[in-house]
Structures are given as structure tokens and as C-alpha cells.
Amino acid sequence: MIELGVNIDHVATLREARKGRVPDVIAAAKICEMAGAHQITVHLRQDRRHIQDHDVEALKQVLLVRLNLEMGATDEIIAVAHRIRPHSVCLVPEHRQEITTEGGLDVAAQIPRLREVVKGMHDRGIHVSMFIDPEEKQVDASAETGADYVELHTGAYANAEGGKRDSELERLETCAEHVRLTSLKLHAGHGLTVRNLEPVAMIPGLCEVNIGHDIVARALFIGLENAVAEILDILHECSL
Numbered sequence: 001m002i003e004l005g006v007n008i009d010h011v012a013t014l015r016e017a018r019k020g021r022v023p024d025v026i027a028a029a030k031i032c033e034m035a036g037a038h039q040i041t042v043h044l045r046q047d048r049r050h051i052q053d054h055d056v057e058a059l060k061q062v063l064l065v066r067l068n069l070e071m072g073a074t075d076e077i078i079a080v081a082h083r084i085r086p087h088s089v090c091l092v093p094e095h096r097q098e099i100t101t102e103g104g105l106d107v108a109a110q111i112p113r114l115r116e117v118v119k120g121m122h123d124r125g126i127h128v129s130m131f132i133d134p135e136e137k138q139v140d141a142s143a144e145t146g147a148d149y150v151e152l153h154t155g156a157y158a159n160a161e162g163g164k165r166d167s168e169l170e171r172l173e174t175c176a177e178h179v180r181l182t183s184l185k186l187h188a189g190h191g192l193t194v195r196n197l198e199p200v201a202m203i204p205g206l207c208e209v210n211i212g213h214d215i216v217a218r219a220l221f222i223g224l225e226n227a228v229a230e231i232l233d234i235l236h237e238c239s240l
Contacts, residue, residue, distance in 0.1 A: 001239040002201055004232055005039035005068055005189075006032040007212025012042075012050035025055050026062060028224060032215075033065050035228035039087075041210045043070035044077055045094060053080060060084050068210070070131070073110075073117050081126065088127035090151055090210075091117065104133035104153040108141035118146045129187060134175035143182045150179060151187035151210065154200060158191025169199050176203045194218070194230055201238035209235070 011028040015021070029040045040063055042051045059067050066087040071077045072094035081089050091114065093105045107114055107130050118128045129149035132138040133156075142150045152175060157168035172188070179186045188200055189210035201209065211231060218227040 002206055002235045003038035003208045004036075004228070004235060005041040005066075005208060005210035006037040006215055006228060007041040007043070007070075007189075007210055008032065008216070009043050009050045009212055010216040012052070012055060016050055025051070026058050029059055029063060031224045032228050033063060035225040036232050037065060037228055039066040039068050039208070039210075041068040041070060041090070041212065043092070044080060046072060046074060046077065056080065056084055056086070060086060068129075073114065078117060078120065082120065082124055085124055085126055088129060088148070089121055090129040090131050090149075092131040103155070104135075104138060105131050106138070107132060107145065108137050111141055111144050114145040114147075122146070131189075134172050136175060136178045139175060139178050139182060139184065143184055147184065149185045149187050149207075151189050151208075152176070153190050154188050154192055155190040157200065158193070158196055165196075172200065173203055176205055180205050194234065197231065197234050198238060201235055 008025060008028050011023050012025050015023055032040060040059060042056060044051050044056055056069060068088045068090060069081055069086040070090045070092050071081060073091050091105055093103060121128045127148045129151050130142040130147045131151045131153060132142060134152045139150055152172055157165060157172060160168045176186055185207050186205045187208040188206060192200060192209055192211045193214040215227045
């Protein structure tokens with residue numbers, strides 16, 4: 001079965017709107033865990049706009065499922081990852097003015113630097129994923145760094161309409177075929193919802209999806225446990 005990572009950043013976004021303690025990020029993570037999520041994903045940004053260091057530390061202590069830390073490859077956040085030692089990190093591009101991650105990491109332009117980052121993580125038992133646009137050169141570059149996984153950025157697919165969406169899906173499928181020629185495992189994420197997930201989940205070789213905003217948004221109306229469960233139902237059906 002394709003596994004589900006639930007990104008709970010936007011639970012923290014709501015909390016930080018009042019700089020208080022509610023909603024409780026740790027409680028949200030445990031609900032997702034009990035609902036069947038295989039992983040909890042959080043993005044510790046340099047500007048700390050939502051997830052805070054203490055959230056990552058607490059999640060590492062209480063989770064029974066995997067903790068996946070999205071992060072920019074900066075010395076400050078690398079040091080946090082080395083100290084806390086999540087199960088995995090996903091290296092993403094990060095720009096201070098962006099609303100959310102806007103594209104994939106240009107791995108091909110920084111192979112030597114990222115090779116060092118990967119080695120540092122591996123030395124501490126941390127798996128590494130590269131969040132990339134669905135381009136073969138980025139897949140090959142990710143393999144060169146020694147990364148364990150690539151997570152294909154599905155934002156262009158999610159935002160497209162009509163025939164353009166079909167083209168973006170084909171782009172993802174073609175890139176996935178190339179991933180299967182490497183030692184990398186295939187993940188996908190960004191902008192995936194209950195309405196657009198199924199075609200992506202049908203891509204051969206896909207091992208994991210990470211979904212956050214749609215689950216948290218739907219949780220306002222149907223509850224967090226139900227929002228996780230309906231995504232898991234889609235993944236299960238696509239795995240049959």
C-alpha cells in the first residue's frame with residue numbers, strides 16, 4: 001500500500017495566529033497517527049512561521065510512527081536535524097516571502113553541497129529525500145547525492161485544469177519511470193487532495209504521499225480523523 005505522511009504545519013499556523021497553545025500540534029499528530037497515518041511531516045522553516053523547534057522535539061519523543069522533517073539545507077536547520085534525529089528529512093527550497101513551497105529543489109545546481117548534507121544525515125541514521133520538480137536531470141542529480149528518496153512536486157498538476165492537468169500527470173508518470181531506473185524510492189506531494197489524488201496514486205512505483213493543507217482544511221468540517229481516513233481509503237483502493 002502507498003503510505004501516507006500527514007503534514008500538520010497548518011495546525012501550527014492556526015496556533016501561531018494567536019501565539020498561544022491551541023490548537024495543540026502534538027494532539028493533532030497523535031490523532032493522525034491513531035487514524036492510520038504512517039508518518040507525520042512538519043516543515044521547520046527559518047522564519048518559524050508555524051512549526052517551532054519545541055514542536056519537533058516533542059514529536060520526536062511521542063510519535064510511534066515516523067517523523068519526517070521538511071527543511072531548507074541551511075546550517076541552522078541542519079544542526080537541528082542532527083540533534084533531534086528524525087526518521088527522515090526532506091530537503092526543500094525555501095524563500096522568506098513565499099506563502100508555501102513554490103517549486104522543487106534545484107539539486108543539479110548544488111550536487112557537491114547536497115552530497116555533504118546527505119552524508120551528514122546518513123552518519124546520524126537519518127534518511128534523506130529530495131523535493132524536486134518532475135525532471136529527469138533532477139532525479140539523476142538526487143541519485144548522485146546519495147539520497148534515499150525523491151518526492152515529486154505535484155503542485156503544477158494540482159493547479160492545472162483540463163488538458164493541462166493531463167499533460168502534468170503525464171510529466172509525473174514519465175519522471176516516475178525514470179526514478180525506477182535508479183536506487184531512489186518514489187514519493188509525491190504538494191497540493192494533493194481527495195479530489196485529485198487518485199490519478200497520482202495510480203503511478204507505478206509510488207511508495208508515499210505527503211498531504212497537509214487539504215487534510216487540515218477538511219478537518220474543520222469532518223474532523224481530523226475522518227480527513228485522514230478518507231485519504232487512506234483512496235490510497236488503499238489504488239493499491240489493489
